[in-house]
Amino acid sequence: MRGKNTKFIADMMLGRLARWLRLYGYDTIYGVEEDSEILRISREENRIILTRDEDLAKRSKNTILIRSNKFEEQVRQLMELGFNFDDLFPENARCPKCNGLIRRISKEEIKDRVPKGVYEDYDEFYVCVQCGQVYWPGRQWREMVKIDRKLRNMRESNEME
Numbered sequence: 001m002r003g004k005n006t007k008f009i010a011d012m013m014l015g016r017l018a019r020w021l022r023l024y025g026y027d028t029i030y031g032v033e034e035d036s037e038i039l040r041i042s043r044e045e046n047r048i049i050l051t052r053d054e055d056l057a058k059r060s061k062n063t064i065l066i067r068s069n070k071f072e073e074q075v076r077q078l079m080e081l082g083f084n085f086d087d088l089f090p091e092n093a094r095c096p097k098c099n100g101l102i103r104r105i106s107k108e109e110i111k112d113r114v115p116k117g118v119y120e121d122y123d124e125f126y127v128c129v130q131c132g133q134v135y136w137p138g139r140q141w142r143e144m145v146k147i148d149r150k151l152r153n154m155r156e157s158n159e160m161e
Contacts (some may be wrong), residue, residue, distance in 0.1 A: 025092035100130025
């Protein structure tokens with residue numbers, strides 16, 4: 001199984017996959033538009049390039065050519081290659097927006113940073129140490145858990161085959 005110390009750089013066609021890799025704790029750069037810059041960063045930071053672009057994939061040995069446009073199939077491909085999708089947010093996650101580390105924060109520290117109703121309804125909060133984004137286990141979290149469950153079921157059915 002490939003560990004969470006693996007670092008990625010995803011091309012512009014793989015935004016959803018990049019955000020989910022971050023949620024699963026993988027250091028994943030996304031948003032670099034130029035292929036030459038992706039190649040440079042990959043070399044300098046020892047990052048695996050994730051791409052749907054066959055031409056880009058041919059230019060580096062440290063590349064995974066993602067075969068499908070469908071998110072679930074993209075995840076399945078990475079699972080088949082031995083990448084771990086076990087630890088979903090928040091304990092081991094990275095910020096899905098900026099790739100920064102996320103840490104737990106006390107409710108009192110975020111009082112003026114979230115809507116009053118959120119502050120009153122939730123006791124668990126997390127913050128990105130890089131961009132300051134605040135997270136809590138609300139509706140979006142419940143949707144992520146549903147998707148995670150689907151991905152886990154997909155993995156378990158792969159293991160049975």
